[in-house]
Amino acid sequence: VEKYFQVYGRIAQADGGERFEFSHSYSKVYAQRAPYRPDGVFMSFEGYNVELRDRVKCISGVEGVPLSTQWGPQGYFYPIQIAQYGLSHYSKNLTENPPRVEVYETGGDRDTDRDRDTDGEWTVPKGCSLSTVWDKSRLSRVKEFSCPESSEGVSLQLDNSRDFIISFDLKLLTNGSVSVVLETTEKNQLFTVHYVSTTQLIALKDKDIFYGIGARSSWSTLTRDLLTDLRKGVGLSNTKAVKQTKIMPKRVLRLVAKGHGFLDNVTISATAHMAAFFAASHWLLRNQDERGGWPIMVTRKLGEGFKSLEPGWYSAMAQGQAMSTLVRAYLLTKDPAFLGAALRATAPFKLPAERRGVKAVFMDRHDWYEEYPTSPSSFVLNGFMYALIGLYDLKETAGDKLGKEARLLYERGLASLKAMLPLFDTGSGSVYDLRHFMLGTAPNLARWDYHTTHINQLQLLGSVDPAPIFRDFLKRWKSYLRGGRAKHN
């Protein structure tokens, strides 16, 4: 019965007899308490953990953002995943308490309060040097280290068994590395995560895990989630999915630096959400192309009957989620570069698929923004609603004049959504897309996860639009999760 009805259940004792209790989904509908705002929590993304998904190969040391293997084991930067990584950390930052931060090294800057030397304890082996120096560009004292690659390196005692986000400012004058030694839950074995001045993505050799972080020849902050880095390294695989592993870090023992360079502001904290958010935002700034899009460099075959999307396609969902991310970065920083990128991201909404755009038109009447701009059109619902949310964020933020185009696109899209929503209602759930109508095939039923996503998106849109259709559909679509059905005649 479980598999047939796609329900989850258990046999319960009740009223002196056995009773089979079932419900359709473990995934949760979140409560949209207040009206949605472009500077607020993004839908229910505070509950997402993008980086730990097994289709994320790892967080790139060079780019600071996840690399996807969802549709290709070689891995590729997937703008949707990157935006979701940013939006989830942005949302967690709003919903969680500020993290504990343990400071290990400030180049002695903290000693100005003269209470005590709070910086950590360094070990400098023979052949290595370590000193505190004045950095003119930062107007701050920093630690300069110099030791051959063949040496043990200078090491800073950390000994933190509570938190696992490490962060430090780094500038390298030669090739070099910063490594972190971890005690793990795996028989207390030590694993070392090496952040190396190469462009290699990730490697595993016995108990050593390597992430390339690029040359780092000017100052930058490296913030790494050691739990993620450890697990992605141990689970490293050539397939689409990272291998399951139970390993966890138990204690961050020490940091080891090699080569010639500078370190400053070494901390360990429970979270570093804004670092992740800005890593995503800056990646989006750097990687937007001249057409305003984030080209997706992987072949995507949506299914039988559709032509393949060849590498370089745009997605309305990527464009929209990027807008939602960039608008938040703009609202935090007021840096016009973020708003400008979000505004340029509307360009593909005006072009049809055959001109590399993301716009489809349903039955010559309803404009639609395609997650997958396939031929024929596919009308994927959840991607469309994410695109609408992005347009909403943008038109609300950019003002009447700059935001005019986004507003028009939003309004046309919303009208289409209201008209077409019934086509996605099966009377006991929802369909993922309209391929059945476009191809004359079976309906592509949305699994309960996606049905829940549809509900969450409708709640968000319904919180800023009073149209009764949102209220009515939400009530019914939520009832489907509890086994409700539309009436039959």
Next chain:
Amino acid sequence: VEKYFQVYGRIAQADGGERFEFSHSYSKVYAQRAPYRPDGVFMSFEGYNVELRDRVKCISGVEGVPLSTQWGPQGYFYPIQIAQYGLSHYSKNLTENPPRVEVYETGGDRDTDRDRDTDGEWTVPKGCSLSTVWDKSRLSRVKEFSCPESSEGVSLQLDNSRDFIISFDLKLLTNGSVSVVLETTEKNQLFTVHYVSTTQLIALKDKDIFYGIGARSSWSTLTRDLLTDLRKGVGLSNTKAVKQTKIMPKRVLRLVAKGHGFLDNVTISATAHMAAFFAASHWLLRNQDERGGWPIMVTRKLGEGFKSLEPGWYSAMAQGQAMSTLVRAYLLTKDPAFLGAALRATAPFKLPAERRGVKAVFMDRHDWYEEYPTSPSSFVLNGFMYALIGLYDLKETAGDKLGKEARLLYERGLASLKAMLPLFDTGSGSVYDLRHFMLGTAPNLARWDYHTTHINQLQLLGSVDPAPIFRDFLKRWKSYLRGGRAKHN
């Protein structure tokens, strides 16, 4: 569980344990063995028993066709029901063996073989007369009877306990009646069914049931199903539904005639399908209006959000089912009146609802023929397919030239069906109409009866059109009856 999933089931013993066996419907999918033909069985209508439905008040004695109370307790002639009455008897005539016929009175015509006097035994009470006379118009000997209304009437012994369809030729010179005395299963009580020269529809007084048959001042044949006439009389009600009754005729005792008139060819048979079929066909001939339609003289409110259809509306389903009936009558008789009426019945297919037509257009693209030409359009699937089948019958029968219009209407409609069929597929059943899309409401799920009808109609259309969509949808839609579901993603 039964009600929730709309399944029927039972607890079965199997493999040493209990098992809940379920299926979705008792209604049967019929097998379309050979390609459908306009002179063949109509779909699965050989299994229909229109007249015994509780929404049929009775078979009118004047018109010879059923009177519906489906949408009004006052009763009205519903062309769809009348056509289905005709088509079901036409189909039974093809699938059943010829009936037994017991002949009781021929006016002595059978005595020409001189073997024996096979005519029945008459009782002529005092004050009544009965004689055999020559009828010039019929070139046949007939029985002339004359007895006052106050008398017992002349009576013909029948004594048939096997079959219950009585038939006789009748001509009345005054008011009069022919009554049939029945022994019934209800404590062996006698009930008498009176066929009276009035226009009263039906009445019940104690154990006497009355049907008006009109003046009958020229020769006509009256064929009556005594089982139906008994049960409709005993169950007579002022509500929409005939009352449930278990009563059945056990024996046809005798026929009693009063007034002054002529009788001939008194028979009792097991069935008289062609009489019912031609009653329906002739009713359709007589009642087609100057617009080619059969106006439906009852208010029909399809549901919330739709304007009411006011009395006088046409239905594409009625037009189509009438075509299917009339074409069969034409093919049997070659009487051009039947074909002419069927051809004129296409006229409402060319007009939109607001001009009293039955045509709707889906999204400015797909022509549709409306069972209920509502505003907004409702796109009821089963009525549309019945309309298409009627157009098919007509275009196949009328030839290239006369049938040109029907062919165009059929082809346009069939193209719409192929394009729009996926909109009716919920992944676990079908929807009855597209009101959810037109009104922005919940889908109107088809109950399993209608889902089965959809399947039977698709089988019929698929038997004359090789399009793969029919094959694919049939396979999947049949699987839903056994609990199959479309895949989820």
